[in-house]
Amino acid sequence: MNDMLAQVATNTETAKNPGNAVLYECVQTIISVESEAGLRQLAINILGRFLLNRDNNIRYVALNVLGRVALDDLAAVQRHRNTIVECLKDPDVSLRQRALDLIYVMVQQDNVQELTTEMLNYLVVASAEQRASIGSHILDTVERFSPSAEWRVNTLITLLSIAGGDVDDAVVSSTVMYIAQEEMLYSQTVHKLFSMMKNDSQQLGLVHCAVWCIGEYGERLLQSCPASLAQNEDKVYPAVTASDVVEGLHEILVMHNANETTKSLTLTALAKLTLRFSHDPTVTPRISELVQQYKASMAVELQQRSVEYGFLLGTEPAAATSIADLGGLRNETLTRMPVIDPAAFAARRAVIDEDEDGEVMAAGNSGAIGTLQAPTSNGTAAGGSNLLDLDDIFGGSAAPVAPAAAAPAAQAVPQHPKTQSTEDILADIFSTPSAGAGASAVLAPTFAAPAQPTAQPLQPTGGDLLTQLGGVEPTAAPMGSNPSATVAAPGSGAAAPAPGAQPQAWPAAAPVVAPQAAAAQTSPGTAEFVAFEKAGLLLKFTLSKPDAADNTKTMVTVTFSNSSAVGMEGLVLQVATPKFLTLQMQPPSGTSLSPNNGNTTTQVFTLTNPQHGVKNLAVKLRIQYKSKLAVGGEQQITETAQVTQFPFAF
Numbered sequence: 207m208n209d210m211l212a213q214v215a216t217n218t219e220t221a222k223n224p225g226n227a228v229l230y231e232c233v234q235t236i237i238s239v240e241s242e243a244g245l246r247q248l249a250i251n252i253l254g255r256f257l258l259n260r261d262n263n264i265r266y267v268a269l270n271v272l273g274r275v276a277l278d279d280l281a282a283v284q285r286h287r288n289t290i291v292e293c294l295k296d297p298d299v300s301l302r303q304r305a306l307d308l309i310y311v312m313v314q315q316d317n318v319q320e321l322t323t324e325m326l327n328y329l330v331v332a333s334a335e336q337r338a339s340i341g342s343h344i345l346d347t348v349e350r351f352s353p354s355a356e357w358r359v360n361t362l363i364t365l366l367s368i369a370g371g372d373v374d375d376a377v378v379s380s381t382v383m384y385i386a387q388e389e390m391l392y393s394q395t396v397h398k399l400f401s402m403m404k405n406d407s408q409q410l411g412l413v414h415c416a417v418w419c420i421g422e423y424g425e426r427l428l429q430s431c432p433a434s435l436a437q438n439e440d441k442v443y444p445a446v447t448a449s450d451v452v453e454g455l456h457e458i459l460v461m462h463n464a465n466e467t468t469k470s471l472t473l474t475a476l477a478k479l480t481l482r483f484s485h486d487p488t489v490t491p492r493i494s495e496l497v498q499q500y501k502a503s504m505a506v507e508l509q510q511r512s513v514e515y516g517f518l519l520g521t522e523p524a525a526a527t528s529i530a531d532l533g534g535l536r537n538e539t540l541t542r543m544p545v546i547d548p549a550a551f552a553a554r555r556a557v558i559d560e561d562e563d564g565e566v567m568a569a570g571n572s573g574a575i576g577t578l579q580a581p582t583s584n585g586t587a588a589g590g591s592n593l594l595d596l597d598d599i600f601g602g603s604a605a606p607v608a609p610a611a612a613a614p615a616a617q618a619v620p621q622h623p624k625t626q627s628t629e630d631i632l633a634d635i636f637s638t639p640s641a642g643a644g645a646s647a648v649l650a651p652t653f654a655a656p657a658q659p660t661a662q663p664l665q666p667t668g669g670d671l672l673t674q675l676g677g678v679e680p681t682a683a684p685m686g687s688n689p690s691a692t693v694a695a696p697g698s699g700a701a702a703p704a705p706g707a708q709p710q711a712w713p714a715a716a717p718v719v720a721p722q723a724a725a726a727q728t729s730p731g732t733a734e735f736v737a738f739e740k741a742g743l744l745l746k747f748t749l750s751k752p753d754a755a756d757n758t759k760t761m762v763t764v765t766f767s768n769s770s771a772v773g774m775e776g777l778v779l780q781v782a783t784p785k786f787l788t789l790q791m792q793p794p795s796g797t798s799l800s801p802n803n804g805n806t807t808t809q810v811f812t813l814t815n816p817q818h819g820v821k822n823l824a825v826k827l828r829i830q831y832k833s834k835l836a837v838g839g840e841q842q843i844t845e846t847a848q849v850t851q852f853p854f855a856f
């Protein structure tokens with residue numbers, strides 16, 4: 207068979223299309239069967255000749271087949287590298303895209319500089335829709351095959367200068383990370399970025415990277431430096447005055463295409479320059495003037511930064527009398543950012559990717575089961591990532607949780623710390639309650655487990671988290687079957703502990719979207735509470751036990767209502783749960799809500815908690831609907847909510 211294929215491939219006339227068709231099928235056969243290495247080399251050479259054909263269809267199929275065989279016979283494909291690169295200059299966009307895909311596969315350590323240059327050249331003429339994808343591929347190529355740190359940083363800066371307004375934010379973040387890792391490149395990099403920012407401020411990705419570097423390493427602009435680390439480098443960046451640096455950032459603040467992120471980064475850079483240029487007394491007043499311009503900004507983020515930085519700089523009235531008492535707060539707040547460990551960053555990103563692969567969203571009538579990596583007893587995932595109430599499902603991150611102080615067993619009425627953050631309280635929701643030194647100092651009303659009671663719930667007398675957020679104090683009667691445990695009524699202090707019972711400490715479940723009322727018991731075995739309320743849309747959860755003999759199952763009936771003046775169409779509810787829960791969803795009764803509470807619709811889902819009594823229920827919601835506009839048309843709206851205020855008895 208090999209001899210026959212070799213004879214057909216060698217003797218077939220290629221002057222006309224029938225001959226090319228026979229050769230194409232011959233090549234397909236050689237690639238599909240286990241043929242000799244020499245015969246596969248002949249097939250790839252035929253594809254190389256196809257690339258020289260004037261017919262774009264023949265060139266397209268050649269690129270397509272080469273892309274399939276490149277992983278197995280990369281060395282043979284590399285011989286036609288110049289011909290493939292020339293296809294990037296073809297007017298046909300489909301040919302250019304196929305050639306670009308093939309070049310990604312062909313990149314190796316020995317040709318990374320040449321092929322990356324070709325990709326950057328193509329990026330200049332690429333359409334806006336392609337730029338984000340090409341930028342991500344170039345970043346991946348640079349990370350895997352970079353020959354030196356200087357080349358990597360310069361290549362990423364060039365990428366941002368070409369398509370900084372179109373690439374993904376990850377490209378900007380990675381560029382900043384790689385710059386921060388190379389201290390010997392600080393001077394030339396900040397000079398280069400400052401010069402490029404002054405000449406072209408249209409690429410916001412480049413501007414954001416430059417502003418960040420100026421805030422961190424701005425003092426190096428005051429001295430001249432060579433343009434590269436090469437010993438024979440003749441180009442030198444001249445020194446820049448401190449006032450010119452500040453005015454350069456002022457131009458960024460007032461440029462027409464500056465968005466809120468741009469201005470936020472610039473305000474932070476200006477505040478940091480007060481430390482970098484502390485030797486120049488004329489700079490700080492000008493920086494303070496620029497920062498104070500946003501005290502009355504309509505953007506809350508800019509207004510907050512302006513006021514806080516004004517306090518640190520001593521320009522706020524509240525700070526005028528206490529600036530001497532700030533001590534090292536200003537220096538500590540505005541100091542240089544620590545260098546990111548690339549290995550830790552890659553490990554964290556891998557864990558996040560793994561978590562995302564393991565998550566399943568349940569939507570509408572899909573009946574899917576939501577999953578999330580189960581946390582260990584300290585509230586973190588087994589892989590080392592902190593899972594703060596399903597934040598990884600829809601994006602977001604959580605701060606690590608510090609161990610809480612021990613709760614004295616004899617303390618009957620503990621107080622809530624006023625500075626306790628919502629994140630600190632929510633971080634332990636999925637962790638197992640424990641007594642002794644590892645117990646949390648934050649106590650809340652709870653219910654005894656149906657079997658093997660180990661705790662006596664306590665009731666805080668001061669305002670709990672719900673009260674601090676403007677909600678109402680939780681009121682509920684005990685629903686457990688343990689007669690030895692007693693639940694204190696709100697405001698009445700702690701209940702008398704039963705003989706042999708130990709105090710239990712578990713964190714209060716706090717609402718996330720808005721202050722909401724705690725779950726109220728409506729009848730034995732049921733409870734209801736408002737899970738979400740925004741822009742007239744209200745979701746009320748009614749909880750019940752479908753099987754009195756099975757405490758692990760909880761049926762949740764979601765009632766949707768619309769109190770706004772506009773109707774809502776295409777209503778879709780998605781639910782995500784931790785991995786230890788099992789979720790089953792039923793179809794909704796409807797997908798439309800009339801204005802002014804004209805109607806309601808319901809949807810039921812069932813949660814199965816095998817660790818009932820140890821871990822509380824918690825879900826995350828995604829609500830999507832179309833809101834009718836007063837001027838006509840519809841607006842697609844997506845909201846997310848974190849629901850953690852399930853009664854412990856459920």
